[in-house]
Amino acid sequence: TGDGYVFRVDMRLRPYGDSGPLVTSFAALEEYLVSQGREWERYAWIKARVISPAEHPQIAELSKLAQPFVFRKYLDFGAIDSMRKLHAQIRQEVQRRDLFNNIKLGPGGIREIEFTAQVFQLIRGGRDAELRIRPTQAALQQLAINGLLPAPVVADLDTAYVFLRNLEHRLQYLDDQQTQELPEKPEDRQIIAETMGYADYAALLDDLNRHRALVNQQFELIFGAPEEVQDEEQFWREGISAEELQPRLEKLGYRAANDSAQRLLQLQAGSRYRQLPELSRQRLDKLIPQFIVLCAQQTNPDETLSRLLALLEGISRRASYLAFLAEYPQAMQRLTRMVSASSWAGEYMTQHPALLDELLDAREMYQPPQWQQIDRNLQSRLDDCGGDAERQLDVLRLVQQEQTFQLLAMDLQGLLPLEKLSDHLSDLADLLLRHVLKLSWATARKRHREEPRFAIIAYGKLGGKELSYASDLDLIFLYDDDHPDAQENYARLGQRINTMLSSYTSSGRLYETDLRLRPNGASGLLVSTVAAFAEYQQQQAWVWEHQALTRARFCAGDTGVGAAFEDIRKKVLCQPRELATLREEILAMRQKMLDGHPNDTGLFDIKHDRGGMVDIEFMVQYLVLGYAHQHPQLTANIGNLALLKLAGELGLIPVELAGQTKSLYRILRQIQHRIRLNDSLSPCRVNPGEIDVTACNKLWEELFGKP
Known part of the structure; x- marks a missing residue:
């Protein structure tokens, strides 16, 4: 009207744009987003909200409908390239229409700040609810909190955003126009400068150019096209032959160049590679030459390349993972080093490719876990799942995989002693067991009390805090509750816990479990009362069950x-025992274990053979069971190393021999761990004489006589 506008309204963001209907049903909108929604519409929907009617119940339905389109369930690194292409189109338009003085669309403008925030939201918003926020400034602050952008960078971007938005408002005040163009007329420039608090336009322009340069620099760091390998076609192209590849690989330092060349050609000829979408195949074609060069920098290039090719084949059908590797060369370098150091690491990454994201930030990756913070973050992520049990289970698995991966990264860098690594892996299992128990009870169909009087008891490796990456969990379930429904409800709870822990889904499983250490073994009740457990341990349990009890703990x-x-x-372990009878029982069980693990290879099995880990563990258990009635401190669950030291201090075994056996046990565990990192299935065996087990044999003879 003659009095101006109330609001300028743009309806072109609706489905099908100008050609689409002004009003759309929810069903039609969902069909459009699923079948025809474009990448730029995802960015637009980040800021979408219902204005009217306020607080309507169907607002939640609309949000639920749009969320999977905007925020993908997986880490969507393809968003970087999509946004890069969209921005390239905008820049072409800027050049065509000479819009370099446009503070929104031009270099270093408002749009580049918005894109910087939005790309992280699109990549991670599906997994991180905290990033599903509309205001650009709030999104930037959350990126700093989450460690996705450095705090100083976020502060600079925030300052630039406020400056540019204030300037935009003043440009539009000038003639009541929808514009972001800097003025041409000297008098208009002076007005703008003064309203922005500057003495003249030149001073304003200095600050404007500084802000725009900073914004553009940060934008290019995120969206700049990745560098490519020089002469990549010499390593990878359609129709390349083994005869061409082999000498080129040999020149790089590959020692089994023919085998590596054949492995490359097998991948290229394979059906999985041939059936890839064109964009994924292009990305893979760019990655393989880079990995060939990176593998050549390792001490075992052929093994590293073979492991990486298996990983690439495994993840190639998920375009987002290929996009991630293409965008982040530093992640490729860290991945190559990890896979070179451990074949198990390569297999683990292949099984759980979402962990590639953990390679981005070396500072975060090599920090020891802060369990209280991890616990809080996990609870927040579980709460965000809104009672969806399947999603909650996926969250638990993902957190387990993330923390295991970070510990693995520190382990391979030599930053974690083996004992500390086992402590952390055990703490992780404890944390997850607490949440599994809580979720299992919360979702139980029948509950007779708000909080269950129920406990999970850990035995074996978890009980002794000697857990390794692939250890199973030895567990039993106890309760102390006289309610009539307690037995039935807790039996179901135990079954539910075991199912949550051990079930396989597309995201893997939490842990393999073994529940056979409960009273009466596999034939006994899944859950026991505290009183029944006490009666069984005191009246019916075998000596080997008391041996197992030395390493058990509440978790x-x-x-x-x-x-x-x-x-x-403690009462059971402190029972007085006839040493001769105890010795016979333990020797019989040791022989039974030897018979169950025959070794005719001529190699030394560091776990099961005489002088190995099991011998040392049996001796520690004998000392606890035989002398705890005199020395109750032996019942402390402090691990085999500390118990050997304590037994020496108490005069039960020679101090020097205790120290030697303790050192041997540590060496055996370290060798076992090192072997497991590169061969997770075969028995851990070494050449005879490679390890001096004299200390173990001497202590065995001291306690039991000659074997």
Whole structure:
């Protein structure tokens, strides 16, 4: 009207743009987003919100409908290239229409700040609810909190954003126009400068150019096209032959160049590679020459290349993972080093490719875990799943994989002693067991109380805090509750916990479990009362079950039940025993284990053979069971190394021999761990004489006589 506009309204963002209907049903909108929604519409939807009617119940339905389109369930690194292409189109338009003085669309403008924030939202918003926020400034602050952008960079971008938006408003005040163009007329320039608080336009322009340069620099760091390998076609192109590849690989330092060349050609001829979408195949074609060069920098280039090719084949059908590697060369370098150091690491990454994201930030990757913070973050992520049990289970698995991967990265860098690594892996299992128990009870169909009087007891490697990457969990379930429904409800709870822990889905499984250490073994009840457990341990349990009890501990659930278990455990271990009878029982069980693990290879099995780990563990258990009634401190769950030292200090074994056996046990565990990093399935065996086991044999003879 003559009095101006109330609002300028743009309806072109609706489905099908100008040619689409002004009003769309929810069903039609969903069909459009699924079948025809374009990448730029995802960016637009980040800021979408319902204005009217306020607080309508169907607002949640609309949000639920649009969220999977905007925020993908997986880490969407393809968003970087999509946004790069969109921005290239905008820049072409800027050049065509000479819009370099446009503070929104031009270099270093408002749009580049918005794109910088939005690309992280699109990549990670599906997994991180905190990033599903509309205001650009709030999104930038969250990126700093999450460690995705450095805090100083976010502060600079925030300052530039405020400056540019204030300037935009003043440009539009000038003639009541929808414009972001800097003025041409000297008098208009002076007005703009003064309203922005500057004495003249030149001073304004100095600050404007500084802000725009900073914004553009940060934008290019994120969206600049990745560098390509020089002469990549010499390593990878359609129709390349083994005769061409082999000498080129040999020149790079490959020692089994023919085998590596054949492996490359097998991938190229394989059906998986041939069936890839064109964009994915192009990305893979760019990655392979880079990995060939990176592998050549390792001490075992042929093995590293073989492992990486297996990983690439495994993840190639997920375009987002190929996009991630293409965008982040530093992640490729870290991945190559890890896979070179451990074949198990390569297999783990192949099984859980979402962990590629963990390679981005070396500072974060090599930090020891902060369990309280991890616990809080995990609870927040579980709460965000809104009672969706399947999604919650996926979150638990992902957190387990993320933390395992970070520990693996520190391990391969030599930053974690083996004992500390085992402590962390055990702490991780404890944390996850607490959440699994909580979720299992919360989703139980029948509950007779708000909080279960139920506990998870750990035995074996988890009980002794000697967990390794692939260890299973030896568990039993106890309760102390006289409610009539307790037995039935807790039996179902135990089944539910075991199912959550051990079930396989597309995201893997949490842990393999072994519940056979419960009273009466596999034929016994899945859950036991505290009283029944006490009666069984005192009246019916075999000596080997008391041996297992030396390494058992409460790890999750009701602390009262946990304390009752610990009291029973100490009483059982402190029972006076006839040493000769105990010795016979332990020797019989040791022989049974030897018979169950025959070794006719001529190699030394560092776990099961005489002088190995099992011998040392049996000796520690004998000392605990034989002397805890005199020395109750032996019942402390402090691990085999500390118990050997304590037994020496108490005069039960010679101090010097205790120290030698302790050192041997540490060496055996370290060798076992190193072998497992490159061969997770075969028995851990070395050449005879490679390890001096004299200390173990001497201590065995001291306690049991000659074997």
